[in-house]
Amino acid sequence: MSDDGTPPAGGDTDDGAAAGLAIREPPLVVVPVRVLEGDTLSEALVSFLAPARVVVVGYHVLPEQTPAEQASMQFEERARAAVDDIAAAFADAGGHPDTRVVFTHDRDVTIERVAAEVGATATLLPNPTGTVSEVLVPVRGAIDGDRLADLVGTLVADGSARVTLWGLSPEGSAFDAAAAVADAADRLRRRGVAAARIVTETATSDAPIRDIVARSVDADVVVMGEGDDSLFGVLFGDDAERVAEGSVAPVLVVRKRDADAGSAGADADGGE
Secondary structure: OOOOOOOOOOOOOOOHHHHHOOOOOOOEEEEEEEHHHOOOOOHHHHHHHOOOEEEEEEEEEOOOOOOHHHHHHHHHHHHHHHHHHHHHHHHHOOOOOEEEEEEEOOHHHHHHHHHHHHOOOEEEEOOOOOOOOEEEEEEOOOOOHHHHHHHHHHHHOOOOOEEEEEEEEOOOOOOOHHHHHHHHHHHHHHOOOOHHHEEEEEEEOOOHHHHHHHHHHHOOEEEEEOOOOOHHHHHHOOHHHHHHHHOOOOEEEEOOOOHHHHOOOOOOOOOO
16 A cells, blocks of 8 residues: 555556446545544445545644644654554455545644545545445535546445436526436436436525535435635535535545645645
């Protein structure tokens, strides 16, 4: 396993289930885990994510006054052992994980930096889950349709999970939810996902985050796009973060492709 978390170069499809699918870009998922707090991932979630390329990021958030170098000297061996245990679970499930251990003063900045450096398709916001039989994909606006289809198509290829594409639009919105979910369904079918496993729905919602959280009770995994940079998001947290905090299911956040170009700089703490 590589400690620098860098995925293999090129666009090959040798990883996991992607080899038998019409996948354009083999998906890579950043999986952050608070390893010193004893957090881990369920066997079912590991098995679900294993067909994708995975970078397990074991992180620990430091008090403001604690230097990252000091924490690394004190805790790195224990943190690395915990990360290696999680990586071993992915390997046992047929995956080929990479790993990183980071000590940081700002989790969000550090995880986004790692995601940008490796060109991640999505970032996991972990919550417990059992066997994955229902994948909920809320579609609320513009999203990278190919990235979404490559990710979902790869993860559900070898199972029997149903994918529900749920288009949400506010009353009077110009967003065509029906067209968006039809396009997403077509992309999934072209990647080899059987039409019988794809459900499309639309709804009008003036509180989509609340509605997604409420519906997450019936889902095993939620897949959604990044939130916008609105003032509401700045004040109350990114949409996906708010869904993850209220959800009973893990949330996979599909990243914007242009985020890789603008977020690859070092984070403020410099602490790995």
